[in-house]
Amino acid sequence: LDNAMAWARPDFLLVNGTNVFLYPEGRSLDFPATVTVTTHPGWQVVTSMHSGGAPRTYREANYHDLVDMPFFIGRMDVDSAQISGKWTRFASYPAGSFQGRMRDSLAKRISRVIPAESAVLGETPWDTYSILMIFDASFGGGSALEHQSSHVGVYTPFLGTPGADTILTSITAHEIFHAWNVKRLRPADLVPYRYSASQPTTWLWVSEGITDYYADVALARAGVLDSTAFINAMLSNMQTVGAAPPTALEDASLSTWIHPKDGSGYIYYPKGSLTGFMLDIMIRDASDNARSLDGVMRELYQSTYKRGRGFTGAEWWATVRQAAGGRDFAEFNARYVDGRDPYPWATVLPLAGLRYVVDSVQQARLGISSNADSTGVHVMEVTAGGVAEAAGVHVGDQLISVGGVQVQNAAWATRFRQLYDGKVGVDVPITVRRAGQTVSLMGKSRTVPVANERIEFDRNASPRAVRIRNGIIRGS
Structure with a gap:
């Protein structure tokens, strides 16, 4: 199963536009397109493509939008709900694979997550958002792929069971945040999309890593994660990064295209998330919690995406610097983004009323x-x-x-x-x-000494640090 391809089963069809709809070489891609679906009367069609005015007819204004609207066609379970004033559809295949309490739980959680994410960027940019889920026992884990108003996820049925549902919610929150960060706000390297050649960028740590950060932030602000669970998510990222070879974020961002074999592949997810966490703390500290990484994302969204272009590296750091009251981040960039220095948690975490503690314990081996x-x-x-x-x-x-x-x-x-x-x-x-x-x-x-890492809430934190910590977790 591949969520980036088009494939069929006797009772189901997944259509990804880039696999199905051709484009004319050498001509503009700004042409309107209409899609008509002809299928069994009892089958359902789910897509975020705009209605074409006739039954099972859909339209988009240009090729980019046409191919970024996947279709589920077949026998499946479909529910809809209004969230943040817009329709959200939940579609799952096969029919009956994800029902009852767990389906209701995901819908309720996402009804709180979307408003938390919308608040970061200041708008809900879609007319309809489609959460397209495939559950298959032959698939291990979970994998999802973002689109501008939907995402397609393929999951082991285990993720639809009690105890694993937070993982499914986290993946869903990550993919939904991509509707802002990547599908709209994105590096200049990725604007416009090209379909005939790869487009490497050193900014996947923002596009994917900071998306990962805001998935955790949104879960905390929505009440899906409590403050301890949120901090433990950051700790888990620290441990993942600590176990990987020291890798510059800019280099790690290229791993999607060069596929390194040293264990550093995709480290831009957790390390990028931690960079977002660290920047958020430092911006809030510099402004006494008056400004934040939220504001950086919102400003870039307005100043670049809304003007039909991508952001440059200079624009990213200028916006961060402005949010931090003029603080220079050149050394930060050189050491922690372009460089391989370990992150300074011992000095940064106390700014948010947190303590990074490493104990040595005797562990049986x-x-x-x-x-x-x-x-x-x-x-x-x-x-x-x-x-x-x-x-x-x-x-x-x-x-x-x-x-x-x-x-x-x-x-x-x-x-x-x-x-x-x-x-x-x-x-x-x-x-x-x-x-x-x-x-x-x-x-x-026999026992051996093992480092036991944890993050604690500092009971002696200053009121300023507590405001910063609460601002991150509560969105204030």
Whole structure:
């Protein structure tokens, strides 16, 4: 399944315009187009394309708009609601795959998220927004692709279950914010769209990363995430970035086109989000919370998109500088966007009444690398000097149990650490399967120092810092 392609099943058709509608080479793309859908009477058609005045007839004023309006055609579940004075459609395929309480929950959450996002840019720019969802058991995870008044998502059914629904809401919030940031407000490198050649840009950290930031911000302002969950989302991004090779944001932004193999691909999402978070704090601190990154996005939206063009790097930093009361961000850009310096959380977070804390804890480790497959969990490497080596574990052994914990998948390690963290010299019974035989071994527990990172709300924060923190989370 591919949300960027056009494909069909016996009861369904996904149409992406760039795959279906041809354009005349060498001629202007500013020509009107009409699309008529002829299909089974009982099937439904969902698109954000404007009505053409006749049943199942649609029109757009130019080729760019024509190909940016995907269609769902077939048997599916469809609901509509007015949000921020505009219609929002929820369409899911296959019929019956996403219903009941979870569907209602997503609709209620999005009814709060859209107003929070609209408030950042100052308008709701569509006539109708279509949330187009495909659920398929063969698909792992979730993937969505933005369009100017809709998005197409393909998801594992697990994301439509209790406990995973916040992930689905987050993806949806991200894609909806793209209706402003990328589909309308976008770097000059991407204006106008070209269909015959790639358009690399070093600004995906804004287009994708800051979109990710505002998805989390909107979830917090909409009450989907509480303040602790929002801060933990920022912490998760910090940990993701910390585990990746040091990579300049401008370089990372090009990974969509060059596909690096060093683990830095797509790091512009979490690192770009963190850059937005840091800029938001610094702008609010410089203005005593009178201005923010919200204002930067809104000003650029008005001064570039509304005038039919994209923003340049000089315009981005000039708008940031103006919002921060004239503060120069040249060093910031050189160190944290064009450079690879670690972010200064120890000095930036206190400006928002937050503390970055790193504790060293003694964590139990068995001393192996393992791999789980359909036959079980197998030892791939044994660390010298570890518990497993001393007990006699071999590469190739299948783990059956460790310390009384049954080993059925990768989750066993978490339970093992819960039982043995902080304990040294305690017996650790280990059962393995080796050459068709069950072998019982015994080791002695050991621990290693591990950094435990967290972000805390500073109880001694100044009133100014508290205003900044509340301004980010509440939108004030």
